[in-house]
Amino acid sequence: MRGRALITGPTAGIGNAFARELAKRGHDLVLVARDTARLEKIAAELREKHGVAVDVITADLTTDDGLAAAVNALTDTSHPVDLLVNNAGSSIAGWFGTTDIVEEDRHLDLMVRAPMHLMDAAIKAMAGRGHGEIINVASVAAFTPRGTYSAHKAWMVNLSRWAHMQYSDAGLTIMALCPGFVRTEFHQRMGADTSTIPRWMWLKADKLVKAALKDLDKGKSLSIPSVRYKVLATISQYAPKSVVMRAAKRGR
Numbered sequence: 001m002r003g004r005a006l007i008t009g010p011t012a013g014i015g016n017a018f019a020r021e022l023a024k025r026g027h028d029l030v031l032v033a034r035d036t037a038r039l040e041k042i043a044a045e046l047r048e049k050h051g052v053a054v055d056v057i058t059a060d061l062t063t064d065d066g067l068a069a070a071v072n073a074l075t076d077t078s079h080p081v082d083l084l085v086n087n088a089g090s091s092i093a094g095w096f097g098t099t100d101i102v103e104e105d106r107h108l109d110l111m112v113r114a115p116m117h118l119m120d121a122a123i124k125a126m127a128g129r130g131h132g133e134i135i136n137v138a139s140v141a142a143f144t145p146r147g148t149y150s151a152h153k154a155w156m157v158n159l160s161r162w163a164h165m166q167y168s169d170a171g172l173t174i175m176a177l178c179p180g181f182v183r184t185e186f187h188q189r190m191g192a193d194t195s196t197i198p199r200w201m202w203l204k205a206d207k208l209v210k211a212a213l214k215d216l217d218k219g220k221s222l223s224i225p226s227v228r229y230k231v232l233a234t235i236s237q238y239a240p241k242s243v244v245m246r247a248a249k250r251g252r
């Protein structure tokens, strides 16, 4: 028997690939996003195909009510969640300092406040039971300073690595997943032009998820799928700061 997994943002992209792979492996699921019709469609498909139980929660994670609904699912002792995938995310077109600060606030709520609340609830519930796993979907952008998006992802990597160490004795594995470019709805939703991104830089969501789950099984605190992004992430972490900043200036 596999446990129950809660995934935020399973209606598209990386979250959708997690939902499909985890259902295939026999996990019951709780799916959290804003689009009810898409949630119901995926849930019906996964129940039918894999015979797993799938609950859906329609929630905007930037709202108090939406966040509370997801937290409630994590603290429900009658249906314990064994794996949290903190994945929902988006980006804003334009650089900090030129964007609307109200939009930046909403972005911060989705990228930092929501995963922080969900992690808090999950750690407390899982530590009480002596086991549990959390995947925080960050980005290789965490390693190169580029506006608020990369700052939010750097926060996520930093907190995940510490929490992994802090709660390993309590039976928890907490891993930051740092993808490079992945073909999803992400860039289209933010209105970004991706035509200049070379083909070799694109990852497939299903392969990314398989690699991430492999790293989670090994108990890693940081997962950077694919050799090319392992190399790029190493360069951005250890190259001279001036070189990294020059690369960062060239855009995202």
Ligand SMILES: NC(=O)c1ccc[n+]([C@@H]2O[C@H](COP(=O)([O-])OP(=O)(O)OC[C@H]3O[C@@H](n4cnc5c(N)ncnc54)[C@H](OP(=O)(O)O)[C@@H]3O)[C@@H](O)[C@H]2O)c1
Binding pocket: 008, 009, 010, 011, 012, 013, 014, 015, 032, 033, 034, 035, 038, 059, 060, 061, 062, 087, 088, 089, 090, 110, 137, 138, 139, 140, 178, 179, 180, 181, 182, 183, 184, 185, 186, 187, 189
């Ligand atoms: N694609 C990339 O190149 C890439 C690279 C590195 C990291 N990432 C990270 O990977 C994660 C997933 O991104 P993706 O590429 O799969 O993007 P995506 O295809 O646009 O999917 C985003 C998911 O997040 C959900 N979502 C967005 N805003 C939400 C909100 N306010 N409340 C609840 N759910 C919300 C969306 O569902 P609804 O619209 O139904 O709410 C959707 O299911 C993000 O954290 C992103 O930063 C992506």
